[in-house]
Amino acid sequence: MTSIAVCPGSFDPITYGHLDIITRGAKVFDQIYVVVLNNSSKKPLFSVEERIELIRESTKDIPNVVVDSFQGLLVDYAKSVKASAIIRGLRAVSDFEYEMQITSMNRVLEEDIETFFIMTNNQYSFLSSSIVKEVAKYGGNISELVPAPVKNALKEKYTVSE
Ligand code: PNS
Numbered sequence: 001m002t003s004i005a006v007c008p009g010s011f012d013p014i015t016y017g018h019l020d021i022i023t024r025g026a027k028v029f030d031q032i033y034v035v036v037l038n039n040s041s042k043k044p045l046f047s048v049e050e051r052i053e054l055i056r057e058s059t060k061d062i063p064n065v066v067v068d069s070f071q072g073l074l075v076d077y078a079k080s081v082k083a084s085a086i087i088r089g090l091r092a093v094s095d096f097e098y099e100m101q102i103t104s105m106n107r108v109l110e111e112d113i114e115t116f117f118i119m120t121n122n123q124y125s126f127l128s129s130s131i132v133k134e135v136a137k138y139g140g141n142i143s144e145l146v147p148a149p150v151k152n153a154l155k156e157k158y159t160v161s162e
Contacts, residue, residue, distance in 0.1 A: 005029040005085040005116070006078045008037050011051045012044040013150045014058050015132055017124035021089035024118055026062050033081050034059065036069040045133060045157060057149040075110035086115040091125045 007022055011034075026032050036051045046054070048069045059065045070077040078086060086106065088099055103115045120127075132145050136154040143151060 002030045004031045004083040006033045006083045007087045010039045017127040020121045025087040058147040089120045090117045091120045
């Protein structure tokens with residue numbers, strides 16, 4: 001039986017922290033669907049199409065990764081691709097409450113889909129898309145934080161908008 005997992009997120013934009021989770025998840029599951037979903041509490045900088053393209057470029061060397069987007073509930077997407085698992089990264093204790101809330105809600109919605117957490121590599125425990133955007137906005141060096149295509153895209157965004 002093929003093991004299929006979904007790795008969901010806003011990915012606005014993808015960082016080395018996300019990539020670490022995707023790479024490690026891809027060693028455990030036969031197929032990983034990295035899916036861009038809407039987080040109603042966030043206002044994204046990049047369009048869904050831009051985020052997908054940046055994830056594709058950043059994951060092109062991982063053969064068992066498929067990149068996609070979905071408007072709707074994560075569990076509905078997971079069912080549509082026959083995934084039995086959801087993968088999320090956990091950076092610090094501060095992530096725990098939010099993750100517990102969405103995991104519990106997803107289990108209420110679909111009890112047969114299990115969520116697995118991967119502890120973020122220590123070197124990325126401080127990293128988030130928001131902090132990367134903040135640094136990029138004010139011209140800081142983000143080379144160690146995001147893949148090169150993301151760095152270029154952020155440079156372009158902030159140059160164009162200024
Ligand atoms: O990267 P994020 O913003 O922490 O990811 C959160 C995300 C997009 C996975 C979450 O908001 C989500 O699953 N959105 C889709 C709508 C949904 O299924 N909501 C019910 C679970 S709370």
